[in-house]
Ligand SMILES: Nc1ncnc2c1ncn2[C@@H]1O[C@H](COP(=O)(O)OP(=O)(O)OP(=O)(O)O)[C@@H](O)[C@H]1O
């Protein structure tokens with residue numbers, strides 16, 4: 134006799150028996166009624182799941198719609214040029230997640246020159262790329278002129294970049310085979326309706342703004358680092374961007390050239406251009422109007438670092454001031470000599486006393502050397518001997 138097959142009861146069978154009051158196994162076999170019940174239940178479950186998903190996505194759609202509505206409201210009447218809200222960016226490296234930004238909040242107004250300082254790997258470039266629309270955040274929002282750019286499609290983001298953002302990078306990123314002028318013209322080819330002549334004129338005007346109108350026909354390899362960076366700045370302004378983003382703009386320049394570039398950026402800022410820069414270079418913060426510090430993907434505090442050892446820029450500023458002082462001193466001496474023309478000898482001390490004390494105390498050189506320089510420059514035919522100046 135064949136051995137009876139023992140069927141083990143499943144939890145579904147138990148549920149069936151409980152719900153219907155029937156047995157699921159009859160004479161060692163699964164009951165036909167149970168099989169029918171099971172089929173119907175499976176169908177019902179799928180239906181239920183579908184309905185759940187549908188209502189879920191309806192809910193989501195509703196939420197997204199209301200977010201878009203809110204964003205549109207913000208668009209109509211925005212207070213800040215840029216608002217960054219709780220921005221997160223996590224990169225996936227194989228199976229490891231790198232949290233480059235961990236909740237950044239920031240506002241930028243028109244006319245600001247924002248500098249974000251921070252150690253390597255703190256997330257500066259990541260933040261800049263998100264603000265510039267080169268990448269999208271994992272979480273959080275970015276509003277540019279009230280428009281939520283974190284929700285844009287790739288195509289819309291590309292349009293936004295072209296119309297609203299000017300980029301300047303550490304290594305200039307100029308096209309090597311083109312002249313400076315042609316490089317500045319590149320963004321003009323992708324937008325607007327200027328004629329070729331109009332584009333050339335606009336590019337020339339931009340080169341003039343950065344003091345390079347004479348060098349427009351040179352290719353990047355024929356230009357110094359500072360000149361290449363000036364071309365890059367001119368190019369960034371080709372499309373009249375709402376904001377110019379700078380990633381380590383002085384990073385590849387010696388400190389003196391870096392300061393020249395920063396002076397240029399500050400001039401453009403004073404004329405109304407808005408900048409956001411990220412940098413290791415403390416000199417950038419000396420020129421910026423708002424300074425933030427970044428560490429481990431978060432913005433820490435606002436404000437310029439005080440107590441830093443004197444930066445090159447301060448030194449340069451002092452040098453410029455003392456040069457100016459020297460010129461003022463020479464003009465006072467000249468006035469005194471002019472008033473005493475005809476005399477054959479004048480006491481050096483009398484000349485010195487004619488110059489205000491404030492100027493004397495801040496001279497970069499010895500007073501007598503400055504007097505001598507002035508005599509030579511003006512062919513005055515005088516000679517200092519002892520404490521007197523003799524004229525022949
Ligand atoms: N494309 C990427 N894929 C994976 N990880 C990345 C990527 N870009 C940046 N990271 C990581 O994110 C973190 C922040 O990088 P980010 O380049 O923003 O820093 P940074 O402050 O600009 O540094 P630096 O001063 O060296 O330029 C780093 O740990 C970096 O390794």
Ligand SMILES: [Mg+2]
Pocket residue numbers: 257258259
């Ligand atoms: Mg960087």
